[in-house]
Amino acid sequence: MKILKRILVVLLSVLIVSPIISYIGIVITNNIIADNVEKDLVAYELPINTKLVDSISIAGKLTGNGNGMQYMGAILVESDLSEEELNEHYISEFDYIEIRKQETANINFIHSSNYRFNNFSITNKDSYYSITCWEDNRREKYGDLLSELLDFDIRGH
Numbered sequence: 001m002k003i004l005k006r007i008l009v010v011l012l013s014v015l016i017v018s019p020i021i022s023y024i025g026i027v028i029t030n031n032i033i034a035d036n037v038e039k040d041l042v043a044y045e046l047p048i049n050t051k052l053v054d055s056i057s058i059a060g061k062l063t064g065n066g067n068g069m070q071y072m073g074a075i076l077v078e079s080d081l082s083e084e085e086l087n088e089h090y091i092s093e094f095d096y097i098e099i100r101k102q103e104t105a106n107i108n109f110i111h112s113s114n115y116r117f118n119n120f121s122i123t124n125k126d127s128y129y130s131i132t133c134w135e136d137n138r139r140e141k142y143g144d145l146l147s148e149l150l151d152f153d154i155r156g157h
Contacts (some may be wrong), residue, residue, distance in 0.1 A: 053120070057072065064095060
């Protein structure tokens with residue numbers, strides 16, 4: 001009888017702990033994917049007359065309707081160049097890139113916009129741009145099964 005109790009305790013423990021560990025692994029993996037988008041953007045050579053001010057990565061349901069994870073890396077740059085000139089510099093390297101004039105620290109185009117650039121300075125706001133890159137080929141990189149599992153992250157709903 002004691003052996004049966006121990007087996008039941010072990011089974012029950014596994015049933016309780018396994019989903020928690022799995023979920024933590026999914027969240028960590030999604031964060032790593034978003035961090036890699038940010039790292040790729042930061043590592044890309046800056047154009048002339050441009051300096052990196054800040055960077056951020058975000059994983060979750062960031063825009064649009066429905067369910068599913070989205071991954072974004074963004075940098076805040078200070079530049080004498082125009083949006084068009086910055087776009088020309090980045091468009092050849094990144095498939096989904098957006099350049100916007102950044103007049104506040106908040107990243108306003110994300111639905112739940114509690115995200116912000118920490119190193120934003122109001123005195124330099126006229127020369128700030130956010131350069132945002134989106135990860136879009138998760139299925140190609142990680143396959144269908146892992147891609148489906150990564151959508152179990154609560155941030156994607």
